[in-house]
Structures are given as structure tokens and as C-alpha cells.
Amino acid sequence: MNNVSNRTANSCDGEPPFAIDNIRNQDVFGIILYSVLTFMATISMLVFLEECVYIYKKVPANKKSAIIWVNGAAPVISTMSCIGMWIPRAVMITDLTSGTYFAIVVFKFLIMMLEEIGGDEAFLKRYSKHKLKISTGPCCCCCLCLPHVAITRRTVFLLKLGSFQFALLKLIFTLLSIFLWTNGNYNPQDMRITGAAIWINPFVGILTVTALWPVTITFMHLRITLRTLKIVPKYAMYQLVLILSQLQTAIINILAMNRIIACSPPFSSPARGYMLSQQLLILEMFIITLVTRLLYRRQYDPLPEEEPGDNENTKLTTLAVSA
Template identity: 65%
Template structure:
């Protein structure tokens, strides 16, 4: 029994230390970003890089205060819902802003048959890039950021009233199903935008950045949901005084702290760099106009010689 207690204290100490290191790394990155990056791009970057350390902190609080697990999980989910929208805006900012993206993407089309919504529909025709399309893309991610937070508050209110049932036919199931549909709709615009700009933003390491963002989503949403479903259905055995749900929640939090600690370190290497103004590549018509303007200037200067 004493050995088990010592192991538990040691494990919790290591996990807490990892969480503290993640917070310190995040704060150091925030100071660097705010000094080196102009507004509003720096705000979006701070939101995105904060996903792993914030969720890790909530998991650590859930370990030490098990009764607060519902609140910590809802906080993590609401934060990441906002990160989804901020990552989409960051893609625009990395292209030089929405105006630059529209200017240099004129007469181009964008592929909408991407995951997670329409990856199995390659027959969908490409769509012209317009200001209205960008508004719809932003709206698709923004609705998830807002509605996920609303449903989190609603779930806490039901829990306080004793109506939040985690069983297979409980209230949580129907809320999670509806939120799952909102999640797919919220992720779709990012998939569309990423597939369009990934080649232009490859020098900015957009591929590993997108991979880290996807990995945080998988770990904090899908992995946690799978473990919770197994616990609710009794696959994870109970160990008095801890129920199956409590053990599943504890195991999920411990696992995520370690995983998110590694992601925080990788994220630091990706985002802590020299930031320079950048725009997407010119279209063919834009290149022709630039060459024509250069020739006109040279001819005008030659006439005075």
C-alpha cells in the first residue's frame, strides 16, 4: 500500500512538473511573439500556440481536483473551439491578410471536396474565390467557437440541476452528437483553406503547424471521447473507491499531459522564428501587369536621356 501511495505521489509530481514547464514555455513564447510580430497576427498566434499548454493545465487541475473534471473539460473544449477559428484566421494572416489573399487569388478557384465533410465527394466543382466565400469560411468556424461554448455552459447548468446523464441514452449523448456535427462543419473551412495555401506557405512550415493543430484536436477531442465511452460502458474496470468513469477520466488526463507536453515543445520550435512580411504568390495576370508596369517605367525614364 505504501509503495502504491509513493508511486501515485511521484506520478502526480512528474505530471505537475510537465504542466509547469509547458506554462513557462508558453509564457516565454508569448513574450517573444508580442515583441516580434505585429497586431493582429500576434494575437492569433498566441491563441493557437496556447492550445496544448491550456488543455494540459486543465488536465492537471482535473487530476488534483477530481470533482472539477467536468468544468476543466468544458473549459478545454471551449478554448479549443476558439483555436479552430483562430487557426483559420492565421492562415489568412500568413498570406498577408484577407485583402492580399483576394488580390492575388483573383480568377482562381478553390477545391471544396476536402475533409472532414466532403472528402468522399471528389465530383464537387471548384468554387471561385470571392469575398463572400471567405465570409462563409469564417462563419463556418466561428459558429463552432460560439455554439460549443454555449453548449458547454448549458451542460454545466444541467449538471448543477442533476440532469446531465453520461449514460448511453443520457442527455450528454444527444448534446455530444449535435456538437459533433458542429465540429465537422467547423473543421471543414480550415481543410479547404489549408489545401489551397499549403504550397505557397510551405517555407513557413505550414505543414507541421497544421499537423500539430490536428494532433491536439485528435488527443483532446477524439482520444478523450473514446476513453470516456469505454469507461461509461464498463470496459475500464472500476477500482473502489474509484468508479469506471473516474478511472477513465484520470487515465485520459494523465495521458494527455504527457502528449501535450511534447506538442508544446515542438510548437515552440515551429513558431519561435524570425517573422517577416509575406504575401502569397502573384497570379499570372498579376505577373503580367507587374512586368508591363516595369517596362513602362523604363521607357518613361529612357525618354529623358
């Protein structure tokens, strides 16, 4: 009896199982679940590849790269989650890969909005007399006293830089985390002050918030101009991927590390939390992939020239006067 208790305790505190042990431990329900989720991840990637072919043939050259990157967010996360589901010990690598890809997507979504207008020059020509409202989330939604900023080349450069720094630094911190992990110095579950994770993760969180701010500023200014291109639901899907892949995963992992999610041999509580997170992401990203395909599969005609009173600032002024 003591031996059984000791094995159970060790499995609840030890490393995630190897892939072969994970497969051998599955019952009929587990085999069906893994098969269905793998099928969903495969379909997500096939839909993405088909969409890449469509974009390559139908979309102007200046928009191809950004749209393909943004379209790939859900399928890539789904594929990485599927790999992490089958190979539990690779979860940290797959999570870091998904996070790095999405960091690039944040920057590419900003580029995509600018390219939908016609590029930097067209954006400056169209909105040079306007001003940007910077008191938006996630940084400064409560700071209503912040002044509006004139739209200049420097402003556009700073908006791009604010998002690009996340794509670059996230890659650097991902490589650093992997190097430290191979040396035994990085463990996502180690929240001690002497651990590397307690220093790296909060800094990456600050970079994330800083990168999301320019995207929100640009979206708030262009959402009416680009409404015919379904920019609002596109932005909603982009935000949903962010919430599910970052916030949802973080919440599940915190619950698992505090043993609220019970261990289930051969999975410890943290490993089971990671597993549940991967399985949920596969299902969620499958649905988002299908919705995203509907939003981006369209004719990419140039926007009409701006008519007097057709910009968001004028509309808001008119509404205020009418009220």
C-alpha cells in the first residue's frame, strides 16, 4: 500500500510523461479525444495553406505578407498545441514558439491596417490633418487627459516601433529561455526570486502591453474607414486569439500550480494543466481558423478616396453637435 502511495505521489510531483508513456496510458475515450483534436489541428493547417494559395493569387503584393502572417495565428497555435498534447515534455517549447509567432502577428496586424489604406504614404496623405487619440487601452484607457497626437512620419515610425520591439524582443527572450532551460536554470513553474522565470515573464508581459497599444491606437482611428473591409470582426478575432492563447493559458497554469487542478497519473498538476490548455486551444483555434477564413476571403479592391466628412473625427464632431 505504501509503495502505491509513493508512486502516486511521485507521479504528481514529477516530470511530464514521455510521449510513448502518454500514448500507452490512454483509454478508448482518450484515443478518440486525441484523434479528434489531431484531426481539427490538421484541418486548421490545411485551411491555412489553402488560404495562402488564395492570397498569393488574389491579393496585391504589398498586402500578401501581412495577411498571411495574421491568418496563420490560429493554425500555428493549434499545430503547436497538438504537438504539445502528444509530446507533453515539449509543451514549454511549443508554448514559446506560439508566443513568438503571435508577437510577430501583433506587428503584422498593424502593418496590415496601414496597407489596407494604401501604405504609409497614403496614410499620411489621407490623415495628415487629423490627430491620433492615444488615451486607449491597454495602457492609457483611463488617462483621458492625454493630448491628441498629430499624424506625421515620426508618429507612424513610433507606432511601428512600438509593435516591432515586441516581435524582436520576444524572439530574443524565447531563445534565452530555451538556452537557460537546457542548462537547468529556467522552469516556468519556478516562481522563486532566484528563478529566471520570475524575471523574464513579467518583462515579456510589459512588452506585450506596450506592443498592443499602437495597434489599438491605429485601429481606433481606422475602424470607420476600414469598416467595409470587416476590420472590426478581424480585430475581434485577433484579440480573441490573444486572450485565449495568453490569458486563458496563464489562468489554467496558475490553477494547476496551486493544485486546484488535481493531478492525474502519470500527469502532475502542472502537467495536467498544460495538457488541458493545449486541448482547449486546439478546439478554439479550429473555430477561429474557420471564421478567419470567411473574413479574409474577399476581393481586395482599393479603398475609395476619402470624401469630405467621411473620417471618424468629423463623424464624432457631428454627433457631438447633434447631441
